[in-house]
Amino acid sequence: MYLILKNINLKLQDKFPKYLSCNLIYQLSHNIIGIVLPIIIIIIWYLLTITETVRNNLLPPPQEVIDELLNLSSDGTLFSHILITLSRVFYGFVFGAVVATILGVITGVSPTLRSFFDPTIQALKAVPSLAWVPLFILWFGIFEDSKIALISVGVFFPIYLNLMMGIRQIDKKMIEVAHINNLNYFQTVRWVLLPGIIPEWVTGLRSGLALGWMFVIAAELMGASEGLGYLMIDGQMTGRPALIIGALILFAIIGKITDEILYISAKPFLKWKVSLNTMQEEENNA
Amino acid sequence: MLKIHNVSKAFKNNDKSVNVLENINLFVEKQEILSLVGQSGCGKSTLLRIISGLEKASSGHVKLYDEIITKPSSSIAMVFQDPRLMPWLNVFDNIKLSILNDNKETQKFKINNTLKKVGLENAGDLWPRQLSGGMAQRVAIARALVQEPKVLLLDEPFSALDSFTKTNLHEHVKDLWSSLKITIVMVTHDINEATGMSDRILVLQKPVKNKISKNEIIKINQPRSSYKNDEYNELIKNCIFKTNNIQTAAFI
Numbered sequence: 001m002y003l004i005l006k007n008i009n010l011k012l013q014d015k016f017p018k019y020l021s022c023n024l025i026y027q028l029s030h031n032i033i034g035i036v037l038p039i040i041i042i043i044i045w046y047l048l049t050i051t052e053t054v055r056n057n058l059l060p061p062p063q064e065v066i067d068e069l070l071n072l073s074s075d076g077t078l079f080s081h082i083l084i085t086l087s088r089v090f091y092g093f094v095f096g097a098v099v100a101t102i103l104g105v106i107t108g109v110s111p112t113l114r115s116f117f118d119p120t121i122q123a124l125k126a127v128p129s130l131a132w133v134p135l136f137i138l139w140f141g142i143f144e145d146s147k148i149a150l151i152s153v154g155v156f157f158p159i160y161l162n163l164m165m166g167i168r169q170i171d172k173k174m175i176e177v178a179h180i181n182n183l184n185y186f187q188t189v190r191w192v193l194l195p196g197i198i199p200e201w202v203t204g205l206r207s208g209l210a211l212g213w214m215f216v217i218a219a220e221l222m223g224a225s226e227g228l229g230y231l232m233i234d235g236q237m238t239g240r241p242a243l244i245i246g247a248l249i250l251f252a253i254i255g256k257i258t259d260e261i262l263y264i265s266a267k268p269f270l271k272w273k274v275s276l277n278t279m280q281e282e283e284n285n286a
Numbered sequence: 287m288l289k290i291h292n293v294s295k296a297f298k299n300n301d302k303s304v305n306v307l308e309n310i311n312l313f314v315e316k317q318e319i320l321s322l323v324g325q326s327g328c329g330k331s332t333l334l335r336i337i338s339g340l341e342k343a344s345s346g347h348v349k350l351y352d353e354i355i356t357k358p359s360s361s362i363a364m365v366f367q368d369p370r371l372m373p374w375l376n377v378f379d380n381i382k383l384s385i386l387n388d389n390k391e392t393q394k395f396k397i398n399n400t401l402k403k404v405g406l407e408n409a410g411d412l413w414p415r416q417l418s419g420g421m422a423q424r425v426a427i428a429r430a431l432v433q434e435p436k437v438l439l440l441d442e443p444f445s446a447l448d449s450f451t452k453t454n455l456h457e458h459v460k461d462l463w464s465s466l467k468i469t470i471v472m473v474t475h476d477i478n479e480a481t482g483m484s485d486r487i488l489v490l491q492k493p494v495k496n497k498i499s500k501n502e503i504i505k506i507n508q509p510r511s512s513y514k515n516d517e518y519n520e521l522i523k524n525c526i527f528k529t530n531n532i533q534t535a536a537f538i
Contacts, residue, residue: 173368176366177372179340179358180363182358187386191383195374271413272374272414
């Protein structure tokens with residue numbers, strides 16, 4: 001039946017190749033539509049500054065922000081600031097994600113270990129991020145380690161919670177299938193638990209990465225001499241709003257790019273998941 | 287080959303013990319199709335789960351040949367009411383689950399062979415979400431058969447299907463049964479299905495406190511005819527609802 005339908009579909013496409021171009025246009029328009037809102041915001045921003053509705057020393061025109069960033073990038077300073085922020089987020093994310101994944105899996109799988117670890121972790125989750133700063137500075141000093149530790153804390157909680165809940169919510173019926181098919185403990189984890197929780201894990205990783213970007217600002221504001229957060233402090237101290245806005249825009253762009261990389265890397269593992277997107281993609285690829 | 291000896295099962299509910307099965311005794315012959323019918327809550331699925339090793343009996347035991355069943359084994363396979371396919375595995379890998387310990391070549395050979403038997407030879411790469419209800423249930427049957435079990439347990443596997451697909455699958459299961467020469471124990475709510483497929487039918491009664499429940503077994507004479515099926519259907523209904531005296535059924 002499905003073969004027949006597939007063949008009919010293929011034959012239709014042979015006869016009406018314009019369907020393919022329609023799909024291409026649909027995909028392109030789908031991608032382009034995402035940049036419409038930023039363009040509208042830039043236009044409004046430009047109009048507000050050109051008509052001096054908002055004073056330029058509070059909100060400089062877009063051109064001034066671009067000039068500020070170009071100026072910084074001409075001697076490579078901007079890239080070194082971006083690189084140092086990226087490396088902090090990277091190490092903080094990797095460290096936080098590894099610890100969260102290990103703890104999330106063991107507390108999800110074992111009720112005893114959950115009773116042991118989870119109440120403490122849930123209590124620590126309630127501690128505001130900035131409350132960790134004095135302790136981390138005391139423990140790790142004011143250089144890189146304390147910043148990476150703070151970012152790791154931010155990354156940890158969403159990944160841990162999503163993973164632990166994901167494992168607990170795995171359908172009991174699936175575990176029963178594993179039992180009836182004589183899967184041992186490791187085979188059950190490999191074939192049932194781990195693939196079943198990938199969607200929750202990816203959601204946790206994406207939320208963790210977003211929090212990582214939030215925490216890197218907190219980390220760089222608490223005393224850094226390099227990084228995008230430092231540029232913002234520098235802009236505030238020297239009265240350069242263009243620099244603050246430029247750093248903000250860079251945070252948004254780099255944050256979006258890293259999230260997109262994570263999403264694209266996880267996509268092959270989520271092919272099985274039924275979502276509106278999957279259905280649309282299948283319709284387009286058919 | 288399958289001996290159910292004095293099997294009882296009670297579940298605890300708010301400190302109260304609820305009897306679901308009481309002293310069930312039964313012998314299932316090799317290559318027999320036995321159906322379990324009865325009203326909801328009479329313990330059909332529980333008995334099947336005890337046979338599979340998924341559930342433990344409160345007392346009594348089930349033996350496959352001379353071995354007491356204490357946990358699931360590859361000799362007994364089970365197909366549930368819903369196909370229970372892992373949504374994250376394609377059809378091929380879903381079937382592979384029951385033969386993970388075989389080497390890759392053997393797995394490939396067995397799976398392709400079984401897919402052919404259930405009429406899904408080109409569906410190995412499909413995801414469960416791309417299958418119809420009937421196809422998904424056939425994959426579940428393939429997953430059970432690929433391990434070459436001695437006993438196949440079917441827990442209302444056709445109940446969620448439309449009548450056309452159901453009839454089709456009945457024929458398919460009967461073909462597989464006659465070619466593979468396995469024993470089938472099936473739970474069903476559908477009396478027509480029970481009379482149409484089984485050699486014998488066990489009509490289970492809900493245990494009632496301080497009363498000995500009479501579970502009846504009905505032997506279906508072969509070959510079946512639609513005329514006789516109607517008679518059997520009446521008889522089973524009588525057994526379930528106790529509307530008439532039962533003369534032809536044997537008490538167990």
